[in-house]
Amino acid sequence: MWPLLNFAAFIAVSGFAVYWFAAVVYSRITYIRLGKPHELKQDLDVRIREFLIQVFGQKKLLKDKKSGMMHMVMFYGFIILQFGAVELIVKGFIKGFELPLGAAHPYFSLTQEVTTFLVLLAVAYAFYRRYVEKLSRLKRGLKSGVVILFLAVLMSSILLSLAFERLWLGADSSLYAPFSSLLAALFTGLSESQAGAAFYIFWWVHLLTLLAFLVYVPQSKHAHLLFAPVNIALRETKPYGKLSSLHLEDETQESFGAGKVEDFRRNQLIDLYACVECGRCTQMCPASNTGKTLSPMDLIVKLRDHLTEKGAVTSRTPWMPSLSFASGAAAGTRQAADQRLEEKRLIGDVITEEELWACTTCRNCEDQCPVSNEHVEKIIDMRRYLVLTQGDMPHEAARYFQHIERQSNPWGISRKDRIKWREGREDLVIPTVEETDDFEYLFFVGSMGSFDIRSQNIARSFAKILNTAGVKFAILGNEEKNSGDSARRMGNEMLFQQLCQENIAAFQAYGVKKIVTICPHTYNTFKNEYPEFGLEAEVFHHTELIWKLIQEGRIRPEKEMEEAVAYHDSCYLGRYNGIFDIPRHILQAVPGVKLLELERNREDAMCCGAGGGMMWLEESQGKRVNVERTEQALQARPTVIGSNCPYCLTMMSDGVKSKGLEIQVQTLDIAEIVERALL
DSSP, X not given: OHHHHHHHXXXXXXXXXXXXXXXHHHHHHHHHTTSBOOOOOOOHHHHHHHHIIIIISOTTGGGSHHHHHHHHHHHHHHHHHHHHHHHHHHHTTSTTOOXXXXXXXXXXXXXXXXXXXXXXXXXHHHHIIIIISOOTTSOOSHHHHHHHHHHHHHHHHHHHHHHHHHHHHTOOOOTTSHHHHHHHHTTTTOOHHHHHHHHXXXXXXXXXXXXXXXXXXXXXXXXXXXXXXXXXXXXXXXXXXXXXXXXXXXXXXXXXXXXXXGGSBHHHHHHHHHOOOOOHHXXXXXXXXXXXXXXXXXXXXXXXXXXXXXXXXXXXXXXXXXXXXXXXXXXXXXXXXXXXXXXXXXXXXXXXXXXXTTOOOXXXXXXXXXXXXXXHHHHHHHHHIIIIIXXXXXXXXXXXXXXXXXXXXXXXXXXXXXXXXXXXXXXXXXXBTTTOSOOSEEEEOHHHHHHOHHHHHHHHHHHHHHHHHTOOEEXXXXXXXXXXXXXXXXXXXXXXXXXXXXXXXXXXXXXXXEEEESOHHHHHIIIIIGGGGTOOSEEEEHHHHHHHHHHTTSOOBOSOOXXXXXXXXXXXXXXXXXXOXXXXXHHHTSTTXXXXXXXXXGGGOOOOSOTTTGGXXXXXXXXXXXXXXXXXXXXXXXXXEEESOHHHHHHXXXXXXHTTOTTTSEEEEHHHHHHHHBO
16 A cells, blocks of 8 residues: 555656646746757768767866866766666556666666765865855855755665665665665664665655756756756857857847847847856956956846746746746836836846947857857847947947048058058068058958057068068058958947948958068958858968977077977967967977976967957956966066067066066067067
8 A cells, every 4th residue: 555655646746746847847838948949050070079088978067177077076976866766766666666677687786876975075176166265266155065064865765765765675785885884874773664664755755856857957056957958959059259240230129139039039038047157257357357247157147037037928928937036027017027127228227338348259168168158149138228229338438430431540640650550660661452462361461550559560570470481472452451350349249240240341352362460469360251242362460370380390499599489378379279389389480499388278268358348348347467477477477478479568568567667577569579580
């Protein structure tokens, strides 16, 4: 009679929990479907490879090796324990049940118990990291504590259930069941009936905890267990440096960008429920690290909670339980809560403008995210709404756009002066496309190289290298326009597309097949974004071409430099385009140069603070990002801070000056270092 009642109770409780779980998961899918539909590229091989690397290989989680190993134990532990869970549940209905594994069953039992113990150790370490070590990136609220408690009870109840089952069955201790045997030895005085009762107590503790966890998961940050694999499988596979374009010619659109959470694409909304709230993004964010309002993790969480609130109202169905911990519908009457939600603005009430304009678009957050969330494009989509739909932006941004529109450079200097940078160096041969049609490379100088006095030296040094190597090149001269990178990342998609089309028209008019530039931002937008608008040309960063010339023996940096160079990885050459080694190879090829690595380097390198249009905006909060990065570089005790980007060079130069060290520490572009080493 007891097994029958036990089975009936199991069916009732399990059915209720599974229904609740399914209802909440369905509600989240319904909320995600509020977003705009989006067609993904049919690149199945790329998606499968990425899925295997990130989900089963846990590649990004292992960036933090301690937390990564802890998570891998839990991840694979729970996969292994699913088989043991089936056996344990059936034991509640059939006394002494074992899976029909024959002679292999003892090894199965050993695997289950060892795995359970390892997961329990991982849970203990998770508690230590969060509450004893108090890792700064981890929150220590009730929700986090509940999950750790859930996991601890789940694992403990497995071993205790198995221990009391041994006593109930009168089984001897076994090396194939080491932990349950050890626990059973502590309770050898129990009678058979007492041991059986204790087994069922812990069996039900395990089952109820498991079912409670099942209900809790989809409405907590642990929804990532469900949505993270989907997010990784459905993420954009376009280059990191390519933003999605707006169809500005669509006259039916009343607004552009994201002014409501429903304006995001559905694959962007999956991000929100995939978030683990691990804080890795915020820990690496240059804005957050220097006292700005922006926290990438908090931005995702606030968007998630807002979507859940809005979805609970717009997608409400009678049969769906209202279990959302984020919902505000419980406060006051439902009608009043719905009205408040209707009046809540995405930009202003949920996400502040200060957060949006603090982002440098460095992608450090995305590079660290273990579930492949994409923070940057969401921020830019909201900037697009502010700029294109509301006409609301910092006054420096408005001035920048005006100068670009009128003179095609950020300072509003006459466009006729764009070619003047080549004056003053009679040893250089720098023809324009009108002066020669015999060129292999178009040197796209960019606004910094053309107008900024300090960056002009980079352009001249690179031209000298090309002359020395006998490379045939030309420049557009006064026909050159701004690349549009900053305009796009500041939200002015219309200005970007205009500049893009004008530049491509010039390239086509002069039959340009190869383009080289000294600016990683220009390099990225030409290489990854212009092809969508019709560019058909190879694009090179100047470090790529310099290294090619060194390898071919066309230039030989032979003069001793005797400098200790702290190399700073720029975001748009490094994280965005994966070029880390080439600049280092160049520096190592210069006699006398000692290459120094910063503590944060390569993929983990911190932004200089200029990306995403921040080069042209004032920092009104906290510490200046460029000063923080300069201090990190100075810790290496260099004589030179090396860079590959005019923006970075400007920011690092200003940082060195702020420390009063401009005499002791030079800031040089790699092209300038190589030119000095040429005989």
